[in-house]
Amino acid sequence: ETAVALAALASGVALAAPMGQDGNPMFGLQHVVGGIAIALVGYVVFTKILSPSKTEPPEEEEPKGNFIKVDAGDIRGYKRGTMQEIDVPGEKQKILVTRLLEGNVFATGAKCTHSAVRLVTGVVSEDRVVCPAHAASFCVRDGSVTDAPAFDGLHTFDLDIVDEHIIVYVPSPMPEFKKARACSCNSNAAPSTIVVVGAGAAGLSAVETLREEKFDGRIILIGKEKHLPYDRVKISKSLKASVESMTLRKKEFFDDAKIELMLDTTVTKLNASAKNLVTDKGETISYDKVLLCTGGTAEVPWMTGIPGYNQDGIHILRVPEDSKKVDEKITAIGSDKIRVVIIGSSFIGMEAAAYFKQTSKIEDVTVVGKEEVAFERVLGKDIGQALMNMHSEKGVKFEMNAGVVSFDGKDGHVTSIKLDNGKVLPADLVIIGAGIVIPSEYVKDNTGIEVFRDGSIICDDKMMAAKDVYVAGDMARFKLWMIEKHTRIEHWDVAIQQGKIAALNMVEKNAIYRSTPFFWTAQFGKSVRYCGHALQWSEQIVKGSLEERKFAVYFIDNDKV
Template identity: 40%
Template sequence: MAADQIEAVVCGVDELKDGEMREVDVGGEKALLVKQGSEFYAIGAKCTHYGAPLSKGVLCNGRVRCPWHGACFNVKTGDIEEFPGLDSLPKFQVEVSNGKVKIRADKSALATSKRQKAMCKASAVNQKSVVIIGGGPASVSCVETLRQEGFQGKITLVSKDKYLPYDRIKLSKAMDTAPEAIALRNKDFYSSNDITVQTNKEVKSVSASSKSVKFADGSSLKFDSLLIATGGRPRVLPIPGADLKNVYILRTPDDANAIAQNAKGKKVVIIGSSFIGMEVAAFLADKAESVSVVDIIKVPFQLVLGDKVGAVLQKMHEEKGVKFHFESGIKEFLGKNGFVSEAVLSNGTKLPADVCILGVGVVPATEFLKDSGIKMTDRGFIPVNQFMQTDQPDIFAAGDIVEFPLFTVGGKDVNIQHWQMAHAHGRNAALNIVGKKHGIKSVPFFWTVMYGKSVRYTGYGPGYDDVVVHGEINAQKFVAFYTKGNEVVAVASMNFDPIVSQAAEMMQAGKKIMKSDVLKDPTAWLGKL
């Protein structure tokens, strides 16, 4: 055995049943042991996204799904098969003899529990060029998949942002984080895999007919295939005084850092009570002098999570000192010496304000495509088919800007602005760029984190007509089933793992959870898995 390897007997052959998994100790590190049929497999024990213990997740159909954010890994290979995250898990050697199960593994692989899939290099022989516009997870997932699938042509990722692609959803959860700390990949990764990244470069226009991209600096690029993944830009309301200093929108690390710095010990007013607004409120609650949230709805997250769950989350914030002003909009911002000093609500209430944050949603960043020849909706979204193709040959789109056919709702075209789904779109686009026809088949999964507590959500809930809630909702331990007719279309939970991941696996398999299944017992349907 090599010096950098370690081996250990981890259990008896009969200690695990078929379809069972267990976290085991290998020389002081952890591995996940899985039994499928009569075979044993061992892979990394922690999800490569945020390090969740996979033994607490869901084992189904030859893969394990993370209990926190829904990423899935093949138990035989360790390969990532569903997102979020980019890395796969290491696979370890398993030996069975004399009724014992032994694992042999590299020490470094055990310690990191992460593995990057092998990638090819560019070749001078291959003159094909793929251009990717956008600096989010769809773009990174796409460029990595291209190299993993053997594409040896030129890859150019172009981003308007001045930083390398980063974990944008952390901006509202950890607002004082440096951009380097949340980079999805570092500079060396792109250079070593022959991926050209151009930051701080704005696209001016795209021509589908000439297969070219023009930039604001006057330069241009030709492409054989193009992926557009520019995401959303914050919605800006026509509010008088919105141009005052210390009135912010949150889009970049610079925005987040400035808010975090300037809000310390100050009076903060947040417009909007959905994900960005409430995560910012949670981050600032113990740092600002006061935090007030304004919205035209009745409870936070009302449109997505409903009144019951929204009320619980409101109480959680109020216990931390956050004040709410519901059923009222923002009329104007007033200032002194060029800085905001008051937020005037539509009902006449005046809130003292040193810092204001607009968290009122996003709109698709697709204005530069208006003369491109690419079909768009009236709202600026790009329709794509199951292969992420637009109506123009060799032009693909992914992420928050697309309307795509969602398999869980019979192929209805939907827009889903989830971090996880953008990863899946990018990978799917890459597979089709290299000629591997592959339809998108990913179950929506998202989460929000406030005060160290997470709400997890899977499915597609718009249009739900009832919510069935189980658990101790006021104790912040519950599961909510969102139903349309007699079908459960989405599931949300807090401190009820791994039920949302279990629901996602049901949906992935094309199975339905019925309202009648959950009326009395929230787990009665698990026998269908």
């Protein structure tokens, strides 16, 4: 319409101006005024009579074929870099319509595939939408996962711009909001074999990425547990969660993708020079490339060596069987009578304390920690104290600056814990949340693979530890770009991303790990989200109120956030 107006004005002025003796038009004030008058008449005739209106919404149309036409509104109502959630007639699910800064519009599923959180409450970043709960992100162009912890992508929907209105074509009935990755394999045509040792987050991410990248060789996934890959994070957050509810992929998925599963199997020896490994079943498996992502164990020597550790009633929270035993113990004694002591005041311990108080309604819960306040090593004293106060308000008791001397009991059952400060805590149930160790003995004696003093394996930013040997997850000690130092991070989303990077490099994609680490914890209805990785800091800048537990804190080291 602007172009039409300008053209009409120019034409009107030209028509109103008389011709001079030299054949060129003469322009005077009266001629310009006359031209504007002619332009206005022409503009009205063209835009209001000859041209149809572009502001009226199109008429509602019935679904055609297997699609519903959804009018998502006038495109001019979408600011660039924003998104809107749109209802779909006759469907419970909604769609998300996103307009990028570049101006293009895309339609996708509306919920995060990791936690079903509404994505419209998140943010748009470049061509991605980022979930506000756990920072999973999805590319709106194709629905693919661009950052963990999500495994499944979003469905995408075709759309047209009709008379300035966004018309989205949604299949009827709508598909489930999760879109599984394209990991099918028609045949194992390639002669090469890739073995992935460890069936956790990193291992699953790796084998899915390999098939998604059209690697059609043999893939073997080895896991020491008997379960299919599951969401381990849920164990400390919900003791009643079944293995089935935590399982990330069904058996049929691995069958369709021709991924060979070797569960309940432990690798006892890696021979990198011979390119094979040995299992506890006595098998020798050859490979062309191998990914090691066997994680850690919570059976830490600084706990297992304490007198009385092997008594009934003392548990770690690492596998589904652990949570089941703990839940059975609570049921047997009763939440009003059982006395629970948690060793460890970081994430596992504090999440367990919140669960026992809030969900299990246990009256007597005590946390024992070596530091002055909970979370001190990771979050600092001020944030740790604020979160510790929240627990205290809910009835959780604390014994800080304390270590365990012995676990005392009767008839093989724990009854109390003796601390190094002289106190004795009655206990019917003890939860150990005191960190993990990396069991990498099977890697030792391999020239070219460097094992750090804590058992982790040193690798580069492509997750390569040696030629054709890659590592990911808890056992990977890698150079983190933001601190320019080698470190090890025990985060779920880091493991997923590193498994993906390792897999891409095993098929020659030349990828590097450059994600920003992110983790989260939810306790007593409050969510703490941590972005980045601060090994040390010189100051903390607090925005908001620690006392009210509504805050953002910036960790600063040498003027760097």
